[in-house]
Amino acid sequence: LKALLVLIALLPLGFAYYKVESAIDPIKMLYSTTGIGAVVLLLLSLVPSTCKRVCHKNFLSYRKTIGLLSFLYALLHASVFVVLDSEFDFVTIFEKSLKKPFIYVGVIAFIILLFMALTSFKKLFTRFSKYHKAVYIALLLALLHSFWAQKVAGVFEYSVIVAGAVLLIERLWSKRRSYI
């Protein structure tokens, strides 16, 4: 079942690869595909624990897979930035990453996901899992980054913000209840 999940999650990438040659604005298309993929999968990676509390079904074993897939999309997204958009011009990349909130918000979110991906395997996970709460910071930054990516935000940008808000509010709510 996990293999199927990975396959489905990778489908948009295959599609993008197939379409890139005929795309009207190929760089933008790759940005959108990988960015949307990363945000959607990041949101999905938060669903299993919600699911456990709300509908008492245990999908926690999928969490890591979904999270790593989200990281894969984020990695490709960052690669589009470095390779296609900036053409390895590291001075500009560095300058942009410091100066432009739109860029550094994305960069910070990516660094958090990178950290989580590197520490998601057995040995390191036991040591670093408590820091994996940083995923919430990454999510908020990623949502802000996607909101800023358009001249004006559209249906997708608002939808993912609503989805993120629902997942976060449920967590706060269940935490409060557990204190009582």
Add this chain to the structure above:
Amino acid sequence: MNITPEALFNARRHFLKLGAGALVSSSAISQLLAELPKDLSLKYIPDSNPQNLTLNTLEQASNYVNFYEFSTDKEAPVKLSQKMKTSSWNVGFFGEIKTEQMLEVDDLIAKFGLEERIYRFRCVEGWSMVVPWIGFPLYKLLDYLEPNSKAKYVKFTTRHEPSMFPDQAKGIFASIKHPYVEGLRMDEARHPLTFIAVGMYGKRLLPQNGAPIRLVVPWKYGFKSIKSIDLIECVEKEPLNTWQEQNPKEYGFYANVNPSVDHPRWSQAKERLLGKLTKQATLPFNGYEKEVAGLYAGMDLRKFF
């Protein structure tokens, strides 16, 4: 090789349909006759393309548009706009001019004639294309309207017709404030490069490209080139254009293409030419520096962005 011209191909298809229709009923024939596509090709003086610009394809230019009256998406307006009624379209001319009046687009074409202009087009979002527009320079229209001494700016307004433009019917949920407004300083408006387009690629404008009449100002970001114009007014004060009103920190009145003045969220140094996987440098005033830089002599272009 035998290649059937597009017009002939369509005519043949209609003829075949007519033949089939004759078997059905004569009312079906008259219905089909009414559906015959209007000839959308235009007669114009071609541009010799002295700069040797490589054109983007009509397919690219007509399937990747910003037309917020339909959608914030780039491709959705293509489908959403096909029912737009663009023939018999009056444009109103008001304000500080000799005689306020309304004129039909075809009257304008008859009055001012048509020529082709192959221009670079650079969107503020960072993509660009090269398009062969067909129309007439705005100064010809202004000469005819005879603005008076109070006329310092030209203000353009997109048609407000919520039944035609779905986003205009959304009230507070609209993506931007409607109707869309743009403006030019009188000397910018009178510059020979400033162009009113009624066609592109040899034919009438497609609905999604701002049919039936739009502005094209090649040295400014694309959002200045307002679509589906309803009103042209000569005014005394600088008009507040839609994007400046929407977000004054990010968009100004002038919006001259300038690789050394960044958008707050992204750099403007390079651009993505549609259809290309690699980027190219953006030129000052989008490559029209020689022609237009004089309009802004002594102005701080960081301040008047």
